[in-house]
Amino acid sequence: MERQDEPVQRVRRGRGRRPAAEVRAGVLEAAGRLLFTEGIKAVTFERVALTAGSSKMTLYKWWPSAGALAAEAYFARSEQVLEFSDTGDIRADLTRQLRAFVRLLTQDGAGPVIAELIGAAQTDPDLKSAFSREYSMPRRILAIEAMERARGRGQLRDDVDVSMLVDQLWGACYHRLLVPDAPLSESFAGALVANALDGASPRS
Amino acid sequence: MERQDEPVQRVRRGRGRRPAAEVRAGVLEAAGRLLFTEGIKAVTFERVALTAGSSKMTLYKWWPSAGALAAEAYFARSEQVLEFSDTGDIRADLTRQLRAFVRLLTQDGAGPVIAELIGAAQTDPDLKSAFSREYSMPRRILAIEAMERARGRGQLRDDVDVSMLVDQLWGACYHRLLVPDAPLSESFAGALVANALDGASPRS
Structure with missing residues (x-):
């Protein structure tokens, strides 16, 4: 001391x-x-x-x-790599990225910490803006940029709002972290990507 | 007094x-x-x-x-109707339900209250289990049942995990409520349903 x-x-x-x-x-x-x-x-x-x-x-x-x-x-402190690997295959890149995110939350001890930060942010406006500025917004932008490139390669439809996809993928994981009514797992991450790309309607 | x-x-x-x-x-x-x-x-x-x-x-x-x-x-206290209207058209029912949920969060004053409850739940295990038992889990089950019925009518594919769809729809809205990096709106709700059903990949 x-x-x-x-x-x-x-x-x-x-x-x-x-x-x-x-x-x-x-x-x-x-x-x-x-x-x-x-x-x-x-x-x-x-x-x-x-x-x-x-x-x-x-x-x-x-x-x-x-x-x-x-x-x-x-x-x-978090060692997570923010760069989006860009192999030219958006399905593979999203799956890899989202699985790594779930591993971080469930195995590497970051889950409870992020949950507490987001939790405390709901009554602390300074924390809320710091979390957004330092963490969530930069991540959202990297994901959007990777998906815009994929759209340029014809892998995503023109009429899809890629920012919405961020919530449909990462937001779904945060939901299971914060309101744990169903398990957060790597297979869940894989299913999220598959459905966000293919949709749940029967293929005609 | x-x-x-x-x-x-x-x-x-x-x-x-x-x-x-x-x-x-x-x-x-x-x-x-x-x-x-x-x-x-x-x-x-x-x-x-x-x-x-x-x-x-x-x-x-x-x-x-x-x-x-x-x-x-x-x-x-919340007046929200938990029953899932079942018109036989899952796309219409999900859209109506999710738009009503967004209206509740953004216009009817429930948003900040739910955000505070989920926030405080991250450091209060009793609140966390009460929230799940009294609120989120019954809602998840109603949504799952409605989607199972839709599957029975051939409106959802057999290989889709309908519980995952709950996170991809409602979870995405909670994400924008709790980590407000992008706006929560009824058009966002509509886009979520459209993409969860149709997918972001180009239609072949």
Whole structure:
């Protein structure tokens, strides 16, 4: 604990500061560790400052709420690859991407953390906008771009709203995560892609 | 306030009790009013008991958490018709049902309340199971039954998992409610149904 408090002391004494980027990375790392081990309720400015050896004032300056800090920490920590692999086959690419997403939620411990973040966002507008800005919106845009390219190759119909497909695929997974009335599995991910492309009506 | 406290007094004096069903209905009514006017944070055992003129002990006995009470109050209060109209045309019935759901979320004030309930459920296991038991699971089953009947009429393919369709339709709407990166509208609901039935692949 004393060692962690050291940087704060140094700042106070004016004997040199850590570069802001380094402090910021340390704060995010500490917040991410608390988030994944103890859940979102542990991510308070108080505890993160103590854990990171940073001053609470610094945190107040940089983040509008502890929830917003938690969202950015999640984003910084999550190893998930945002790039959409583009093999030229949208069916294969969507299936791979969605299965990887379900694996992340169900096997890699991210599921409860994302669920808590989205949950807390419903009563924390700062967290809500941070989650969108740092996480969900960039992902939506990457998916839309990949599907627009597929449309250019003739793999998706011209009259289909590809942004709607994001909700029909990833949104369906979030639904099973947040309202777990039916299991979230990789085979569910595969079925989502198949139906979003082929439809449930009998083929005429 | 004094008038509302009256029934509690009567119980204490043993001069007759209100029937349990009546007390229960009054508590749910009070909780629903607090939920819709002030949000989920106002639904505490303390305030609901005071508002309903009931004893806090009664509330503790009947509900495992204030969140669980809020969920049941929402369910009791919401006027939405759960019955699936069955005209024999699944495309029309799904479209009507999903558009009505979006109207409820966007125009009738239920959206923020459901969002708060699902949000709070992520850190309240009692609320999570109450939401499922009282609300989401009965709705899922009604949708599944309607789609099974449509399958029997040859309107849905045999190899389609109709439970997955619930997530691909209602789940997509919940996604736009909870992570509002794109607008939730009746035309979105229509596009969801069209794509879930027809698919996004070019028709061969």
